[in-house]
């Protein structure tokens with residue numbers, strides 16, 4: 001089932017013409033109404049009329065998270081505040097949050113887009129969908145909520161946390177669709193096992209839409225095996241709209257980008273130069289039809305690869321590969337670039353250790369140390385030093401092969417690493433700049 005055949009299966013030539021219209025409209029509006037961005041364009045002598053083809057997007061200055069901070073709360077909006085019908089904000093772990101606003105037309109666009117996203121993941125009107133994202137300033141829960149309702153599902157807006165109740169309602173309501181972060185999905189499976197709930201027998205879960213934090217294929221496999229669902233990946237961010245920027249179809253061969261609403265590019269993170277389709281780089285998006293908060297060449301810091309080859313599902317929109325990591329998550333340890341996802345992939349494909357882990361980076365005598373904590377799964381290991389030692393050596397070797405450096409590995413007892421039940425999992429702790 002394709003939610004909007006006309007839009008999602010548009011021949012690429014037609015799609016590009018449609019995108020160009022949107023690009024011109026957006027640049028014109030931003031130049032007229034967003035002071036900080038107009039100043040950026042004026043500084044390089046660029047006028048909206050200079051944008052004649054899609055390729056001209058590369059002449060436009062970037063937007064970054066800093067621009068949102070500098071224009072806090074509403075100065076980067078292109079409409080007067082009276083036109084807003086919703087305001088969200090990102091978690092903003094440091095300083096002021098990033099504020100985003102929606103007009104009525106923006107909310108309608110988002111709702112339609114989310115209906116498309118859930119539909120392409122395989123959700124159907126007869127499904128019952130449980131939303132285990134926290135409702136609030138975070139865009140995730142509301143975005144999915146309205147999209148699922150538009151599709152015609154029965155939505156259970158339980159929100160984040162409350163794991164035992166989640167499991168009870170899942171069973172009692174016959175929930176078939178789960179919406180959560182991937183780390184919470186694993187935690188749900190773990191709690192179910194602890195409570196003696198046979199997921200396959202007592203729950204009816206079928207499809208999961210997961211996202212909002214990075215996760216590897218190995219993590220996907222574990223979620224699928226433990227929860228007995230199809231675990232799809234979905235990508236978005238509040239600055240662009242929230243969830244809905246891209247999502248997997250049932251072919252599970254990359255996430256289709258909503259190219260009728262967003263123009264996607266990849267760039268070299270260091271030089272800012274555009275990269276060809278197929279090359280790994282930082283994702284950059286330009287909105288094509290947003291009213292309240294148009295964004296131009298927003299640098300996401302997320303690293304991925306674009307693919308515009310045809311997909312088996314018939315949709316023509318390009319796909320992006322699973323996020324490899326964020327450029328600001330990349331750890332440089334003794335000169336070597338390491339993404340936490342590389343470590344996750346090794347841990348989750350090694351039998352005998354659990355999916356929960358923590359990465360610490362320390363600096364001692366000017367040398368960086370990478371420490372990985374992971375739980376062993378078999379309680380009896382506690383009394384078997386030989387087995388523990390063997391597993392440690394084996395894991396260290398595998399990590400060394402993949403990362404190219406030695407890591408300090410600590411196998412810890414089951415359940416000793418803190419689980420994240422609300423919001424995004426935090427697994428990396430870089431102590432190099434901690435006050436002494």
Ligand code: ADP
Nearest residue numbers: 090091092211212213214234235236237238323
């Ligand atoms: P913030 O994290 O700044 O509060 P958001 O909640 O909007 O803002 O999060 C957006 C970020 O979350 C993205 O830039 C990306 O790093 C991450 N993210 C979202 N979905 C995914 C996904 N499916 N895979 C990997 N990372 C994701």
Ligand code: ZN
Nearest residue numbers: 249251311313
């Ligand atoms: Zn597809």
